[in-house]
Amino acid sequence: MEDRTDGRNANQLRPLGCSRNILNRAHGSARWSQGNTIVLAAVYGPKSGTKKGENPEKASFEVIWKPKTGQIGKQEREYEMILKRTLQSICLVNVHPNTTTSVIVQVVGDDGSLLPCAINASCAALVDAGIPMKHLAVSISCGLMEEGSIILDLTKSEEEKLKAFAYLVFPNSPLSVIDKVHSSKEEPIEHGIITSVSYGAMPVSGYFDCLERGRAASAAISEFLRRSLQKQSSDDASRAAQ
Amino acid sequence: MEQRWANTSRLTINEKQFIEEALRSEIRVDGRRLYDYRRLTIKFGRYRCLPRATILSCKCYHLRFSLFCCNCREDGSSEVQLGETHVMAFVTGQLLQPYRDRPNEGTLAIFTEFSPMADPSFEPGRPGEAAIELGRVIDRGLRESRAVDMESLCVVAGKSVWAIRVDLHIIDNGGNLIDAANIAALAALSTFRRPECSVGGDDNQEIIVHDPEVRDPIPLTIHHFPIAVTFAFFHEGNTLVIDPHYKEEAVSGVRMTVTVNSNGDVCAIQKAGGEGILSGDVMRCLRIASLKASEMTTKIKEAVETYNAEVALKKVKRHPSLIAQKITVPDVEMKEASFQKTKELSADMENSPNQTSTSLTTTKDKDTNASIGRPLNWDPYSSSAPAIVSSSTLPELVGTSKDANEDQMMQTDEEYDPNLKKDQIASATGVSSGIHKQNSPPKSLKDAVKPKHKRKKNAERGAR
Numbered sequence: 001m002e003d004r005t006d007g008r009n010a011n012q013l014r015p016l017g018c019s020r021n022i023l024n025r026a027h028g029s030a031r032w033s034q035g036n037t038i039v040l041a042a043v044y045g046p047k048s049g050t051k052k053g054e055n056p057e058k059a060s061f062e063v064i065w066k067p068k069t070g071q072i073g074k075q076e077r078e079y080e081m082i083l084k085r086t087l088q089s090i091c092l093v094n095v096h097p098n099t100t101t102s103v104i105v106q107v108v109g110d111d112g113s114l115l116p117c118a119i120n121a122s123c124a125a126l127v128d129a130g131i132p133m134k135h136l137a138v139s140i141s142c143g144l145m146e147e148g149s150i151i152l153d154l155t156k157s158e159e160e161k162l163k164a165f166a167y168l169v170f171p172n173s174p175l176s177v178i179d180k181v182h183s184s185k186e187e188p189i190e191h192g193i194i195t196s197v198s199y200g201a202m203p204v205s206g207y208f209d210c211l212e213r214g215r216a217a218s219a220a221i222s223e224f225l226r227r228s229l230q231k232q233s234s235d236d237a238s239r240a241a242q
Numbered sequence: 243m244e245q246r247w248a249n250t251s252r253l254t255i256n257e258k259q260f261i262e263e264a265l266r267s268e269i270r271v272d273g274r275r276l277y278d279y280r281r282l283t284i285k286f287g288r289y290r291c292l293p294r295a296t297i298l299s300c301k302c303y304h305l306r307f308s309l310f311c312c313n314c315r316e317d318g319s320s321e322v323q324l325g326e327t328h329v330m331a332f333v334t335g336q337l338l339q340p341y342r343d344r345p346n347e348g349t350l351a352i353f354t355e356f357s358p359m360a361d362p363s364f365e366p367g368r369p370g371e372a373a374i375e376l377g378r379v380i381d382r383g384l385r386e387s388r389a390v391d392m393e394s395l396c397v398v399a400g401k402s403v404w405a406i407r408v409d410l411h412i413i414d415n416g417g418n419l420i421d422a423a424n425i426a427a428l429a430a431l432s433t434f435r436r437p438e439c440s441v442g443g444d445d446n447q448e449i450i451v452h453d454p455e456v457r458d459p460i461p462l463t464i465h466h467f468p469i470a471v472t473f474a475f476f477h478e479g480n481t482l483v484i485d486p487h488y489k490e491e492a493v494s495g496v497r498m499t500v501t502v503n504s505n506g507d508v509c510a511i512q513k514a515g516g517e518g519i520l521s522g523d524v525m526r527c528l529r530i531a532s533l534k535a536s537e538m539t540t541k542i543k544e545a546v547e548t549y550n551a552e553v554a555l556k557k558v559k560r561h562p563s564l565i566a567q568k569i570t571v572p573d574v575e576m577k578e579a580s581f582q583k584t585k586e587l588s589a590d591m592e593n594s595p596n597q598t599s600t601s602l603t604t605t606k607d608k609d610t611n612a613s614i615g616r617p618l619n620w621d622p623y624s625s626s627a628p629a630i631v632s633s634s635t636l637p638e639l640v641g642t643s644k645d646a647n648e649d650q651m652m653q654t655d656e657e658y659d660p661n662l663k664k665d666q667i668a669s670a671t672g673v674s675s676g677i678h679k680q681n682s683p684p685k686s687l688k689d690a691v692k693p694k695h696k697r698k699k700n701a702e703r704g705a706r
Contacts, residue, residue, distance in 0.1 A: 023414045024326040026359050040413065042359030064366045066357055069332055069409045104359035106411060108330065109287070 005157060006035075013140075013153040013217065018120075018228040020128045026104075028129020032121035034153060036111035041121035043129040046099035058093040059101060065118075066106045079105075079115055086119055086169055086195045092132040101131060112156040113141040115167050115197065120225065127229055136172035137194055138221040141165060142210040144202045150213045164200030166210050168193060170218040172225070191215065253492050261493045265481050271489055272325070277530060279485045279538075280325030280416075284429050284545040287319030287332075318434030322426040324485070326416025328360075331408060331426035333434040337397065337449065338405040348395025348403040350385045352377055352427065354410045361415040361488075372419075379512045380410070380424050383468040383501035387509035390431060391463035397439055397449055404436055406462070417488035420499050420512075424470040425542060432546045435459035467542060468509040469535040470501045473527050479519050482527065484534065500527055504536040 008014070014035030023029035026042035033039075046059060054060040063080040065072070087103065103125065105118050116139035123137050143154045143165035151158065154165055171192055193211065202210075253261075261271060268276055318333030340347060354377040356364045364370075369377075384390060395404035408430065410423045437459045439451040474486035475496040483490060491497065496516035501509040508528060513519070 023328065023359065024416055025361055025414055029359070040359075042413075044358075044362050064358055066355065066411065069334055069353075069407065102358065104357060106330075106357055106359065106413065 004151065004155075006155065008153075010149060010151045011213070011217070013220070014155075016221065016224050018124055018225065020124055020229070026125075026129075028125045028127070028131070030121050030124035030128055031108075032117055032124060033109075034113055034117050034120075035155065036109050037113055037117045038107075038109040039114070039117045039121040040106040040108055041118065041125040042104045042106075043122075043125045043131065044102040044104075045129050045131065046096045046101050048099055050098055050100055054100075056098045059091065059096045059099045060093075061087050061091070062100050062102045063087070063122075064102065064104045066104065068107045068110060079118065082115065082195060082197060083118060083122060086137060087122060087126065089194055090123070090133050090135060090137045090171070091126065092134055095132045101126075101129075110156065112154045112159045113167070115139070116141050116169070119169055119195075120221070124225065124229065134171075136222060136225060137169050138172055138218045138225060139167065139169040139195075140214045140217050140221060141167050142214045142217075144200075144206045144210060148206060148209070150209050152213060152217050159199075162200070164198065164202035164206070166196060166198040166202075166207065166214075168211065168214040168218075169195035170215055170222075172218075172222040253489060257489065258493050261490060262476060265476050265483070268481075270483065271487050274485075276482070277484045277534075279534070280327075281323075282425070282538075282541060283323040284425070284542065285321040285323075286429070286433055286545075286549045287321075318430050320426050320429035320433065322422050322429060324416070324418065324422040324425070325487070326414060327418060327422045328412075328414035328416070329419070329422045329426040330411045330413055331423070331430035332411075333430045334407050334409075335434070335436045336405050336407070337402050337439075337451070339401065340396070340399075340403040344392075345400040346396045346403075347392035349405045350390055350392065350408070351405065352381045352384065352408045352410065354380075354412070354423070356412050359414070360412045364412075364415070375512070375514065376420050376423060377410075379420055379470065379499055379501070379510060380427055382510040382512075383424060383470055384408075384427060384431075387466075387468050387501075387503075387507075389464055389466055389468050389503075389509075391465060394463050395436075398441060398447070402449055406431075406434070406436075415488055417491050418472050418485045421470050421472050421485060424468070424501070425538065428464075428467055428469075429542055429546065431462055432464060432542070433461075433549060435461055466503040466505060466507070467535075467539045468501045468503050469531075469538045470499050470510075471527075471531040471534050472497060472499045473531075475517070475519060475523075478517065479523055482523070484530070498524075498527060500531040502528065502532045502535045504532075504539040506532050 004010075006014075014037075015033075017033040018030065020030045021028075022031055022040075023042055027045040028043035029041065031038065031040045050056050050060045051062070061084050063084045065076045065080045065083070067076055083103070083105065091101075103122050105122060107114065107118075119137060119139040126133060127136070140152060141154045141159075143151045143158060143162045145151060146163065154162070159165060171194055193215075196211075198207065264270065270276070272280070274280065318335075320331050322329050322331070338349070341349065354369065354373050356369060356373040356376075358364045358366050390406070395406070397403060408427050410427060412419055412423065435454070435458075437451050437454050438457045439449055441447070441449055471484060472486065473482050473484060474490055474494040475482050475498070476494050479496070486494065486497070496513075496519060498511070498513040498519065500511050503509060511524075
């Protein structure tokens with residue numbers, strides 16, 4: 001197996017960093033870094049009214065993606081759409097009907113795996129804002145090498161060289177006080193997949209390998225996310241009131 | 243729906259009255275004095291990735307040059323926090339055609355983004371009045387006052403010059419965005435490095451942009467630092483404050499921004515609308531501003547100096563690691579030597595701070611995790627142990643390893659232990675090469691240590 005440019009092996013992730021509550025005005029904010037890819041996400045809590053095409057019986061989300069430099073183009077619009085659909089599926093949309101929650105994503109550094117980093121950051125920011133969610137979402141990028149091996153957490157140079165790679169978003173199993181009484185035959189929640197964006201052509205077996213590997217890695221990321229969210233207790237009162 | 247959100251930045255009548263009354267007794271919302279700035283923190287981008295160069299052929303001018311992607315290097319990005327206000331600046335450079343009327347000058351363009359995350363009333367899309375005003379004030383202060391030398395950015399007169407682009411992102415609006423954004427732009431421009439390029443080739447028309455790994459990139463020439471100082475007036479111009487908070491801004495009817503440099507030159511004055519101010523008050527503001535400007539200039543310059551020193555340190559340490567990696571050592575002897583060395587080192591981990599840098603190496607080797615907990619029988623004559631590291635590099639590693647610890651508190655990753663910690667520290671401080679020197683080719687360094695080690699061990703045994 002050839003070495004990766006930064007010395008990691010195939011299953012190694014870049015160092016993760018997560019800090020919450022970094023902005024004063026925003027209701028929820030988080031900064032997520034995976035190596036040199038750093039994303040800042042801010043959430044403004046539910047405000048009344050929905051946009052024209054949205055369902056007023058549910059809460060709707062509005063995502064604004066801000067690139068580091070340059071104009072906003074199609075790539076940014078695509079990321080906004082993917083992020084919006086992902087967040088809509090993890091949040092409880094029936095709790096606050098006819099409201100709009102804004103999520104603003106600012107790219108601080110881009111070294112590959114930008115969309116997974118943004119999804120993780122947005123998830124942490126939503127938790128910081130106190131938006132009701134079903135479970136957390138963790139995201140990972142998986143690349144398929146020529147000989148069929150999988151590498152995780154791609155850098156920008158790897159993304160450009162690889163023939164095919166995918167961004168995957170998995171749910172995080174919710175911790176519950178109530179013991180699980182249902183039978184063990186039922187598939188655990190982590191086996192589901194929320195979002196998958198693939199680039200390039202890959203064989204079906206390769207894609208399923210990516211899923212397996214990504215799912216295993218997402219367990220580690222979700223552990224890290226949960227721990228970092230638990231550490232910082234939210235001591236301030238609701239900032240939406242200020 | 244949007245109107246409700248825009249109204250959140252309006253204050254209640256009670257708040258307005260409170261702020262105004264308190265200012266009569268010279269008391270401010272956050273407890274500052276009238277002419278005090280809030281706490282200023284300047285951070286620079288520390289992430290690095292390998293630069294890429296692509297060959298682009300441009301037929302119309304018979305120029306062939308490689309376009310270098312500048313946006314991933316550590317140069318030219320800053321993050322400024324002035325109290326609650328948070329601004330990020332990114333500087334990038336590109337080779338473009340100059341303007342027709344100035345064929346031998348580079349160009350500087352400032353783009354301002356009022357991100358909706360800064361304030362609930364900021365809308366995405368077209369920039370509002372405040373955003374345009376901010377962009378113009380900073381532009382006048384930096385560009386029109388000739389703070390940045392444009393003529394040094396010319397490569398081929400009339401054909402190709404460096405176009406510098408400054409992107410300002412307002413992340414958090416705590417008031418006084420102009421001052422904070424100005425500082426961010428200055429800090430980013432001071433640390434921006436453009437790749438060196440020379441004209442050559444067959445017909446002396448080709449521009450070759452050198453890889454920054456090959457030739458050091460060049461900083462911009464900044465003649466002076468124009469500092470913007472914003473004043474807010476209350477009580478019909480009788481009370482004035484510096485660096486207004488966003489609540490004070492909402493209460494005051496009049497604001498004035500003065501851009502001066504430490505030489506006492508006035509670069510720009512901006513007073514757009516509002517009540518009239520006496521000319522005597524304007525002169526007073528200018529005097530106060532020049533004092534503040536010299537303070538601010540020293541702060542910015544100190545921060546830039548510290549950052550440049552860090553970067554220079556990184557460059558010095560790079561070369562040894564590149565050479566050392568090529569040496570390979572047989573495994574069997576190495577393990578024993580490393581085991582003994584790390585036991586000795588762990589004995590002194592608490593004793594001397596010098597060992598903090600080498601203690602990082604102990605966490606890297608997989609077999610040391612067992613050795614740290616065991617009882618240590620070695621006589622700690624380990625002043626000889628750090629002989630691997632030359633005395634000049636040790637104190638520097640001490641300073642930066644402390645930074646690593648502080649940064650590690652922010653990063654809570656505990657998975658994928660040994661190798662990941664190395665990367666974590668590496669990315670946190672950016673002193674990757676210094677620690678790499680001890681970790682990634684441990685074989686070579688231990689190979690150097692081995693003979694000394696055995697000699698000492700034998701000497702001690704002989705002494706007993």
